Amino acid sequence: MANAAVHIEGQQPSLHIHAPDALASGATHAKGQQHPIKLYLVVWGWLFVLSTCSYLVDYFGLHGHLRWSLILLFMVLKAGLIVAVFMHMAWxxxxxxxxxxxxxxxxxxxxxxxxxxxxxxxxxxxxxxxxxx
Missing domain, CATH: 1.20.5 (Single alpha-helices involved in coiled-coils or other helix-helix interfaces)
Incomplete structure (x- = not known):
């Protein structure tokens, strides 16, 4: 137990020396990963295009398996974009x-x-x- 106290006391000065470095790296880490705004605008554009295509399926009056497969395809693509980019799953x-x-x-x-x-x-x-x- 005395050895542990001596070891901890020996470590304390090094903690004080590296504390500003730790705070500086923590501050940059707390800032987080920044992505360019262009990425989000492109994804919003694709979401708009996919939503328009989904609307056009009903507008053109498609029926049967073609209608449901297109609607499900557009739904899965939109969900994939949202999960990958906005929920940061891609990173x-x-x-x-x-x-x-x-x-x-x-x-x-x-x-x-x-x-x-x-x-x-x-x-x-x-x-x-x-x-x-």
């Missing part, structure tokens, strides 16, 4: 990106599996519960 570590993006992707995979299975389940129920003629 995060890869582990955090996987932690945030991987679960929704897996949910979509499981939903797709359920969609494919639903036809089979519906067919089996129609065969099993059909009234005998």
């Amino acid at each position: 995060e570590r890869l582990a955090l990106v996987y932690a945030v993006l991987l679960p929704p992707v897996l949910v979509l995979v499981f939903v797709a599996i359920m969609v494919f299975e639903s036809d089979y389940t519906h067919l089996i129920r129609a065969i099993s519960f059909a009234s005998p003629t």
Whole structure:
């Protein structure tokens, strides 16, 4: 225990010497990462274009699978831009990106599996519960 006290006392002068350096680096770190305003303006422009395209799908009266696939495509592109730039996901570590993006992707995979299975389940129920003629 006396050795620990001596070791701490030996470290204190070095803390006082490096304190201004630590404060200076902390001040620059607290300022944060600055991105050029042009990046945000370009993203806003793309969001406007994608929103206009989404509106035009309804304006031109597209129907069926084409309509819904275009609407979903534009929705996913807009969400991707917002998450990547405005939520700063493009500058995060890869582990955090996987932690945030991987679960929704897996949910979509499981939903797709359920969609494919639903036809089979519906067919089996129609065969099993059909009234005998």
